[in-house]
Amino acid sequence: MILPHAWSTRSPLSCTVVSHLGGALSRVDRDETAFGDRDGLCSININAVWSDPLESDEHIRWTHEFFASTEPFSTGGVYVNFLGNEGEKRVRAAYGEAKYKRLTALKNKYDPTNLFSLNQNIKPGKRKRKGADCILMLILYISYKRKKLGGALDW
Incomplete structure (x- = not known):
């Protein structure tokens, strides 16, 4: 699921970063800090970067399709520093209610x-x-x- 989407980008400037979670991060009680989703196994950061403004729709579509393919495996949360201008619902998801x-x-x-x-x-x-x-x-x-x-x- 990750590799086919990551390899399908049309821009050499784009990248996908998969970070392992767990370890010390998961040993802190989830209510001790504002950091959310301590029980996730990994974090996926999809970075779409391009230089031609005429290609914007294509790269944005690629990003949304890639993101959608990860949702069945997701905790529903998001690392707050990975957020763009995605609205209050996603900010709430970053922290939990x-x-x-x-x-x-x-x-x-x-x-x-x-x-x-x-x-x-x-x-x-x-x-x-x-x-x-x-x-x-x-x-x-x-x-x-x-x-x-x-x-x-x-x-």
Whole structure:
């Protein structure tokens, strides 16, 4: 199942990485950390890379077909750092529902305005906004933009 799909890529830039799991990774209780799927046997990372934008549909289709072929053997989870822009359902699958709820509570406490959202985002839950949150958000946003623009906003 893996080799026929891996060998069928049309791009020499694409690769498939199969990593063995288990060992020390599987000996940590699944509720001790946010890392999900500690009981999987391996992790498969399908990397589709191409240089011609006109070939995008072909390579994306290859990736989706390859992924679909692994689903019958999958735990249903995903390593969070392998996620692209796949939506909240896949982010939840990366952690599992109980861990996702705990991480949402942390997000509500430390990042209620969702400043840190350019990642495999855990959105804060709904809550009543306070005036101080808006001020803090503005200060953090300006600091972030200033740093990102290399001091172009000096005043």
